[in-house]
Amino acid sequence: MGSKLEKQKGRIMEELMAQLQLPNLQRNTPSEIQGESRAVTRNPMKPPTFDGKTSWLTYIKQFEAAAVANAWSSSDRTTALILALRGDASGILQTLPPEELQD
16 A cells, blocks of 8 residues: 555656656655665754745755755655645646545
8 A cells, every 4th residue: 555655656746847847856765865874853854835936956955955854755755845835836736636645
């Protein structure tokens, strides 16, 4: 069941990237990025929102910094990106079937 959910979230991320004409997010885990696994012991860092009016490259660097600091999985990154979309950028969510947005 979890694998099916991961595949759905991956498809949602790919759909978002394609429709927003954005590059794919790196899907590295924090252990791949830093060479070892670590526990997060501080308050979670919140990524900024994305409205489509700011630079995607700047935004995704900030988003990835929060993802690494929070040790987010690929699924966590997908969910966080969906929640961070605002304004015109959030319009992409209306094109996705509701069952693909549910956990």
